[in-house]
């Protein structure tokens with residue numbers, strides 16, 4: 429996950445700009461977007477095309493059946509289908525400070541072909557004992573950091589270990605082996621390969637940047653996002669190359685208008701999240717989709733439609749201290765209220781494909797199969813479930829999307 433960082437940490441952990449003598453200046457703030465946010469009578473500086481597609485409050489449903497294919501995971505994040513019935517999965521770990529090295533990168537293989545990855549001998553560790561941390565003390569929400577993004581491009585598979593307020597180590601994965609590929613300052617929550625420029629880009633969530641990442645270390649800032657309409661940090665969480673336009677699409681989670689040190693931890697703003705288009709050559713940003721609540725990962729299909737996750741529909745039950753983890757509660761993000769939307773910007777249309785997801789963070793598309801990683805937070809703590817208290821579990825669901 430992405431999220432915020434102390435200003436002091438920001439100052440200490442700014443992204444290194446080893447290959448760029450002068451990073452481009454920060455662009456001016458994006459003008460306020462939704463007509464509701466513009467004072468009556470004021471001339472709107474936003475043209476309709478700049479506003480992108482605004483997701484309406486009430487969306488039509490077109491629910492697609494989904495199936496749990498892996499459970500008992502500890503904060504599953506990045507996923508990649510390596511072959512039929514074989515998945516590469518990163519787990520951020522438990523976030524338990526008493527046992528801090530619980531993250532992993534694993535190869536899951538459905539050897540008995542029963543449609544799940546839960547049977548004995550179906551999981552092999554590629555990286556083990558990776559550092560894992562819960563940021564309750566900083567953000568008062570149950571969020572775990574550790575192994576995160578997985579991405580493929582240019583004939584290689586990369587996986588990132590990305591800590592809150594610390595540098596990121598990127599590994600190259602070959603079969604059952606992972607070797608260090610790069611080491612970059614900044615919390616790189618997602619990676620994407622751009623075949624047009626033959627470059628790797630990443631979001632540095634805690635510093636609101638998109639950076640170009642080089643093998644063997646070093647990065648170059650492409651853009652630093654300005655604050656959103658209510659002054660909150662943009663918090664870029666995920667990004668994908670768009671082959672149709674050559675742009676990089678970036679989801680902006682939207683931070684708290686109080687900052688992470690103010691408020692109780694649940695002041696996040698509903699429907700303030702966006703997906704924006706970034707031209708990495710010029711740094712120009714345009715809105716593609718707005719009106720999203722806490723958008724996390726997204727993928728594009730061949731028709732240019734965007735499948736996007738919303739982490740939850742509300743922010744409640746903050747966790748003032750670790751002892752409060754013992755209480756049944758949502759822990760900052762309303763459990764089992766996440767959604768998968770399909771947005772078709774060309775047709776100005778959006779539909780709900782799945783709801784009731786439990787804090788979904790990552791998506792992976794393979795053919796017409798979509799994988800969703802869910803269950804963020806402290807594993808086994810008691811949380812409100814759809815029909816009563818359940819134990820928090822990390823799991824992956826799969827659904828099949830139509831043409």
Ligand SMILES: [Ca+2]
Nearest residue numbers: 538542544547
């Ligand atoms: Ca199986």
Ligand SMILES: [Ca+2]
Nearest residue numbers: 542544546547
């Ligand atoms: Ca099974």
